Ligand code: SF4
């Protein structure tokens with residue numbers, strides 16, 4: 843499992859590096875860099891925290907994703923999870939953060 847950081851979108855805020863529980867991301871020259879991709883266990887904290895949707899998480903064959911990817915954009919308390927399927931299809935799942943602890 844791993845993430846990919848889009849350097850064009852990254853604004854160097856450092857939030858992904860702060861939240862990564864494994865300290866796997868560093869900010870160099872105002873751009874986030876994934877230093878240890880093999881150590882990523884896919885918690886997606888960085889994906890959710892990025893304010894500009896610059897981080898993609900790969901859904902590999904090991905978890906049934908066949909190379910699809912997932913990214914997030916935020917509007918207030920709503921998270922828009924975008925699943926880019928390997929065949930080009932896109933699916934969007936909206937999650938309201940305020941409901942996150944109700945289950
Ligand atoms: S998915 Fe989790 S473990 Fe992997 S880089 Fe992001 S915050 Fe770190």
Ligand code: SF4
Nearest residue numbers: 852853855856858892
């Ligand atoms: S949270 Fe997003 S914008 Fe901020 S440093 Fe990380 S990848 Fe770049």
